[in-house]
Amino acid sequence: MRGDKPLPAHAPWCMGCGEDNPNGLHLEVHLHGDHVYADLQFDERHSGAPGLAHGGAISAACDDIMGFTLWIAETPAVTRTLTVEYRRPVPLHTPVHITASLVDETDRALFIEANGTVGDTTYFAAEAVFVKVDLSHFLRHGDWGATADLITRFFQAD
């Protein structure tokens, strides 16, 4: 059983969790037992209809927090499909608690669920398939150095 542990951002400029991205969601994600969680409030940068969070911003929050269950699965992986069920409109400036967990796994795929609650009520729920990749995926398509830095920071975190 893992204890509560803050997890390092995917990258400083990550739209979901990067602290250097002024327009990001600034998710601060923790590992707790068999799931990860974050608390956030959407604001005007994430607005859709007046006073309400944009569905894309909610989807991004789900995608990003699901990307932290990789520390549970202990493998790099990337989103292949993501389905979000928007159950209730999410007001801006309202505390939202998001959790994500790994529900199943095959040789190539991770099946992940996320849930967003306000108080005791579920406002949105998501399911995703992530496909496992090796680190060369990020070397070929992205910034391998930043990925290596992320893994270093994870093992340095308390």
Ligand SMILES: CCCCCCCC/C=C\CCCCCCCC(=O)SCCNC(=O)CCNC(=O)[C@H](O)C(C)(C)COP(=O)(O)OP(=O)(O)OC[C@H]1O[C@@H](n2cnc3c(N)ncnc32)[C@H](O)[C@@H]1OP(=O)(O)O
């Ligand atoms: C020691 C701890 C280590 C931890 C390390 C953690 C570090 C991680 C570092 C950084 C993480 C970043 C995380 C971040 C942010 C949040 C997540 C995102 O936003 S990710 C960005 C958006 N997503 C993409 O950009 C993907 C783009 N797509 C692709 O690159 C390819 O499509 C890819 C690699 C996903 C697959 O391509 P193919 O050509 O290799 O594979 P094919 O043949 O299409 O499918 C392969 C297999 O995948 C499974 N699969 C695929 N789709 C499935 C599905 N819907 N259901 C079940 N299985 C499925 C099946 O097994 C399939 O093989 P069968 O078809 O059975 O032969």
